[in-house]
Amino acid sequence: MRIEKDAMGEMQVPENAWYGLHTSRSIKNFNVSGESLPLAIVYAIVHLKAACAAANEQLGLLDQHRSLAIRKACETILTGAHDDQFPIDVFQAGSGTSTQMNVNEVIANLAVVQMGGQLGDRKMMHPNDHVNKGQSTNNIFPSAIRLAGVQLSYRLEAALDALIASIADKAGQFARVAKSGRTHLQDAVPITLGQEFDGYARALEKAKARVAAAGENLLEIGVGGNAVGTGINTKPAFRSHIVASLNDSTGLSFKVAQNGIEITQFMTDMGQMSAALRLLALDLLKIANDLRLLASGPNTGLGEIRLPAVEPGSSIMPGKVNPSICEAANMACIQVVGYDAAVAMACGLGQLQLNTHMPLIGNNLVKSFNILIRTCTMLDEKCIQGVVADEEKCRKHFEASAGLATILNPELGYDRVAALVKEGLASGKNLKTLVLEKRLMSEGQLERLLAGAFGPNL
Missing domain, CATH: 1.10.40.30 (Fumarase/aspartase (C-terminal domain))
Structure with missing residues (x-):
């Protein structure tokens, strides 16, 4: 162990840890979920740290040597080489200070070693005075959630595009397959199987548009606003310099918040994205359940389509095949709905100049994105692409309806x-x-x- 000291006193830190005493305290203080915050948020903070270092250098507030060392440390972290150095529990200080300082310490120590110093040398590279210069957790952490959300939204949209394309392809294949429509689970006017699938594709197109619209609002970030959004202790150009550097490094199109006060304390933009993910989950839930009904049988159900067999369906009934992919998708979608309920509550529980539930919001948002990205890919590759129509059964139901x-x-x-x-x-x-x-x-x-x-x- 090595000994580090700050205003709260001395603290033992594992000798080879890249983090420091603030992180060590947080590890001891917070052990609720047993899970660390998603790396997507950690990496987003790292991107912001590099942008802030560049901005501070451009404004003459940080010497070039330290700025370069910070940015190189950030590049190293973004390779994934130090993922195990970010162990702070999801449920921590409500603004995310614990994780923010964890990142500051890892960057500072990586930079110190690059500069020829020793781990924990706070004079050569201080996690607060240098890495965190001109910043506050109160604007860094929510800006990181926004950055992670935008990046993940593009991945989700790509997964949705592939799923929509596969559904649309099936709609074309089934364009002339006549069948009975059903309302209230009772016979209704005729429809084609192709029309049914075409409806699914359009629903997901609209879901994708809602995600994209929510993503536009996440592009407004409050980084540089400091503790309450006023930008205290920073130069007027600080925010625009950070955003310009961030856009250069990420290839995205972030912009300085129109009102730094509002964006520091209101998490509604993140709530909007979470709601868009919930609505997508509900559409996927409905589609997966429809597929289960349409494939029910094989002899005593509707049996109008056949789903790909991915595993034996029973440990006791030989030959039984279940709609396992659709069932997995259902559970995933239900989980997303639960995550959104927590996000919505957390968004409304801010007080005065700050929301103190940001780690939960960020954690649930990232988890919802990851679940939905994988769910869309699973449905596409393991289910939709292999759907086969039973045209004879569809015609029989059409004529009997x-x-x-x-x-x-x-x-x-x-x-x-x-x-x-x-x-x-x-x-x-x-x-x-x-x-x-x-x-x-x-x-x-x-x-x-x-x-x-x-x-x-x-």
């Missing part, structure tokens, strides 16, 4: 069709058979009528 009565209404009238439906239920004959037996229409007339049953857009 009581929903065909709606198509006959204009030709035969409501009362006569209602009587046919009643007779069909009693006799077990479908409407098509009854209409032809009673010679109410010719087969050609009936086929032409059925051909127009799927709407003008088919």
Whole structure:
């Protein structure tokens, strides 16, 4: 162990640890979730630290030697070489100070060694005076959540694009597969399997647009605003210099917050993104459940589609195959809904000039992104791409559906069709058979009528 000292006293630190005494205290103080904050947030803080070092150098507030050492340390961290040096529990100081100081200490010690010094040499490179110069956790941490959110939103949109493309491809394949629609889980007017899948694709396109819109609001960041957003102890140009450097390093398009006070204490933009993820999860939940219903059977369910078999479905029933991918997707989506509920509550629990629940918000947002990215990819590759239509079963349900009565209404009238439906239920004959037996229409007339049953857009 090595001994380090600050205003609170001395603290033992593991001899070879790149972090310092503040991190060691936090490890002892916080052990609630048993999980560290996601590295996506840690890396986002590191990006911001490098941008701040560059800005401080440009403004003459930090010498070039220290600025370069800080930025090189940040580059090293971003390679993943020191991921084990960020162990702070999710549930920590509400502004994220523990993780922010953990990052400051690791950067400072990496920089010290690069400069030829010893671990813990706070004179050569101080985690507060140099690495954290002009900064406060109160603006660094929420800015990091925003940065991580924007980066993950692009990954999610890419995963959604692939899933939407696969669903749209199936919609094309199934364009002429006639089947019964269902409302209230009862027979309804006809639809094609292709139309059904096309609806899924459009729902996910809209979900993607909601994520993109929420991402636009995350591009406004409060970094440089210091403790309450006023920018105390910084030069007026500090914020714009940070944002310019950050954009250069990330290739993104962040902008200085319009109101530093608002963006420091309101987490609503992050709540909006979390809500967009929840809505996507609800759409995926509905689609996965539809697929389970459509594939139910194989002999006693709907059986209109077949899902890829990915594993044996039972330890006791030989040959049983379950919709396991859809079930996994369901659970993942339910988890995202739960994460969003916590984010929403945390967003509303700020007091005065600060929200003190930011680690929870960041943690849940990142986890929701990662779950949904993987869920979309899993559904695409393990399920949608392998869906096969049972055209014979779909046609049988189409012809047997009581929903065909709606198509006959204009030709035969409501009362006569209602009587046919009643007779069909009693006799077990479908409407098509009854209409032809009673010679109410010719087969050609009936086929032409059925051909127009799927709407003008088919």
